[in-house]
Amino acid sequence: MTKKNSSAIQRRLIPTYIFLIIVSFISVFPLYWMVSAATNRSVDVARGKITFGTYMVTNFQNLTAQTDLWGALGNSFLYALVQTLVSLLVCSLAGFGFELYHDKWKDKVFSILLLAMMIPQVATMIPLFKMISSVGLLNTVWAFILPSISTPFLIMMFRQNSRNFPVDIMEAARLDGLSEFQIYFRMYMPVMKSTYAAAAVITFMNAWNSYLWPKVVMADTRAQTMPMLIANLASGYTVDYGVLMMGVLFCSVPTMIIFFVLQKQFAEGITGSVK
Amino acid sequence: MSKQRNGLNIQGKQQRAGWVFLAPAAIMIAIFSFYPIIQAFITSFTTGTGVNQKVADPLIYNYTRMFTDKTFLRSVGNTFLYLAIEVPVMLVLAILLAQLLNNKDLKFRGLFRTMVFLPCATALVSYALIFKSLFAQDGLINTIFVNLGILENNYNFLGNTASARVIIIIALIWRWTGYNMVFYLAGLQNIEYSVYEAAKIDGANGWKTFWKITVPLLMPTIVMTVIMSINGTLQLFDESMNLTQGGPAFSTITMSHYIYNVAFGRGVGKFGYASAMSFFIFILVAILSAISMKVGDTRD
Numbered sequence: 422m423t424k425k426n427s428s429a430i431q432r433r434l435i436p437t438y439i440f441l442i443i444v445s446f447i448s449v450f451p452l453y454w455m456v457s458a459a460t461n462r463s464v465d466v467a468r469g470k471i472t473f474g475t476y477m478v479t480n481f482q483n484l485t486a487q488t489d490l491w492g493a494l495g496n497s498f499l500y501a502l503v504q505t506l507v508s509l510l511v512c513s514l515a516g517f518g519f520e521l522y523h524d525k526w527k528d529k530v531f532s533i534l535l536l537a538m539m540i541p542q543v544a545t546m547i548p549l550f551k552m553i554s555s556v557g558l559l560n561t562v563w564a565f566i567l568p569s570i571s572t573p574f575l576i577m578m579f580r581q582n583s584r585n586f587p588v589d590i591m592e593a594a595r596l597d598g599l600s601e602f603q604i605y606f607r608m609y610m611p612v613m614k615s616t617y618a619a620a621a622v623i624t625f626m627n628a629w630n631s632y633l634w635p636k637v638v639m640a641d642t643r644a645q646t647m648p649m650l651i652a653n654l655a656s657g658y659t660v661d662y663g664v665l666m667m668g669v670l671f672c673s674v675p676t677m678i679i680f681f682v683l684q685k686q687f688a689e690g691i692t693g694s695v696k
Numbered sequence: 697m698s699k700q701r702n703g704l705n706i707q708g709k710q711q712r713a714g715w716v717f718l719a720p721a722a723i724m725i726a727i728f729s730f731y732p733i734i735q736a737f738i739t740s741f742t743t744g745t746g747v748n749q750k751v752a753d754p755l756i757y758n759y760t761r762m763f764t765d766k767t768f769l770r771s772v773g774n775t776f777l778y779l780a781i782e783v784p785v786m787l788v789l790a791i792l793l794a795q796l797l798n799n800k801d802l803k804f805r806g807l808f809r810t811m812v813f814l815p816c817a818t819a820l821v822s823y824a825l826i827f828k829s830l831f832a833q834d835g836l837i838n839t840i841f842v843n844l845g846i847l848e849n850n851y852n853f854l855g856n857t858a859s860a861r862v863i864i865i866i867a868l869i870w871r872w873t874g875y876n877m878v879f880y881l882a883g884l885q886n887i888e889y890s891v892y893e894a895a896k897i898d899g900a901n902g903w904k905t906f907w908k909i910t911v912p913l914l915m916p917t918i919v920m921t922v923i924m925s926i927n928g929t930l931q932l933f934d935e936s937m938n939l940t941q942g943g944p945a946f947s948t949i950t951m952s953h954y955i956y957n958v959a960f961g962r963g964v965g966k967f968g969y970a971s972a973m974s975f976f977i978f979i980l981v982a983i984l985s986a987i988s989m990k991v992g993d994t995r996d
Contacts, residue, residue, distance in 0.1 A: 522714025
């Protein structure tokens with residue numbers, strides 16, 4: 422391609438660039454504002470100050486004084502990590518079983534399980550609440566994770582990605598005397614690393630973001646999560662924007678880090694089972 | 697796959713192993729999804745609060761009641777309003793962005809993609825609170841509008857029905873457009889470049905190429921994003937709860953938020969009625985998913 426030609430192409434793309442710059446600005450600005458507000462006094466934020474201020478430490482101290490920030494952060498991390506680990510184990514085992522040992526009956530079970538995708542969370546919320554409270558698990562990590570360990574989405578994701586798993590190797594491994602479980606742990610898990618990574622990112626994000634369910638079963642302040650903590654901060658009549666945005670920032674930092682470090686897995690995670 | 701089917705004895709053993717592998721997941725879905733939805737259906741025929749549940753008389757009392765409950769009808773109306781405006785706008789914008797970002801001549805593609813995608817990394821409650829603060833009566837948007845002379849006095853965006861609804865829709869579009877764009881980008885990257893070149897040689901312009909090639913090839917992805925968006929919008933909770941608290945006067949409340957209020961709001965606990973409403977949402981989700989799948993099929 423000649424230089425003249427390519428500069429002509431770039432000239433034709435100018436409207437595209439302008440449009441993308443506007444969209445990018447709208448996408449990024451609220452997040453920039455969140456960070457800047459976390460460093461300013463509430464009155465300055467309300468006055469429209471959007472540059473960085475010097476009240477970051479004060480806001481942070483007020484936040485830790487008003488709320489149990491470390492407790493909520495710890496809870497959120499604990500719940501999200503446990504859910505990710507258990508969920509990945511259960512769902513990948515199922516995906517492995519459904520794809521590599523499939524027969525007519527397993528395929529039928531699979532299509533029945535997929536129907537669970539149509540069940541909205543709010544529809545099962547009350548019976549699940551009764552179930553969890555009747556076994557005395559309210560305000561425990563189990564209350565948080567049990568309903569969302571096994572999801573059709575993750576099972577499908579592992580199943581679809583198992584399509585490329587080399588079946589011949591399994592035969593060879595069996596001849597070498599490996600049990601089916603050993604095949605899963607020693608061969609399936611390492612080969613499926615990238616699927617595990619994508620599934621882990623998406624599960625962690627979902628667990629971190631979940632709000633309605635913890636609000637139902639984690640009423641005790643000692644069990645509360647980050648989303649619940651910041652929602653409480655904002656529910657009063659007067660809101661300290663600096664402190665609130667500091668809390669919002671703490672709630673978003675872990676997901677942001679995951680996003681920037683694992684952007685590829687993040688994208689693969691959400692497009693996951695659509696291959 | 698046929699290789700596994702060698703040898704009956706070994707095969708039988710392996711098939712059993714397969715069942716063992718999928719059993720935990722299948723049992724958990726049965727216990728935590730299928731059993732509760734049946735329970736919800738049964739509970740929906742009871743009335744009373746908390747532990748004093750008794751069978752409703754007449755049996756369908758909760759179902760007839762919800763169609764005379766103004767707040768419930770309003771929550772249904774709101775949810776469908778969000779659905780009707782937000783989903784099409786968001787998905788068209790997402791396809792447009794994916795199409796623009798799929799251009800090989802575009803510079804800074806990675807940077808643009810990251811920025812458009814970035815809102816998805818914001819925690820759900822976080823972004824609702826950011827928008828709440830931005831549009832507050834003493835928030836930044838008001839300050840800017842007053843300084844520019846667009847508004848005379850600070851306007852209570854979240855305190856007025858129309859503007860509060862618009863803000864919920866804007867916030868939803870902001871949060872989810874990049875998310876959907878990722879699906880379309882992945883879909884577009886699967887379309888061979890040669891298909892476009894052939895179209896160009898045949899004299900098709902950009903618009904025609906888009907409608908005759910891109911859209912049909914993306915159809916499965918489009919159907920899936922439509923189903924996901926419908927499903928997500930019918931279950932909206934965080935935004936209604938945190939951005940507007942459903943207000944002013946329930947004018948922005950969503951179905952999930954109202955059900956939560958009826959079941960777990962201050963000292964209410966009307967589990968029967970809440971279950972009936974939640975079963976209604978379940979039916980809606982199922983019907984709308986089925987319709988979108990049908991539509992997607994015929995166009996293929």
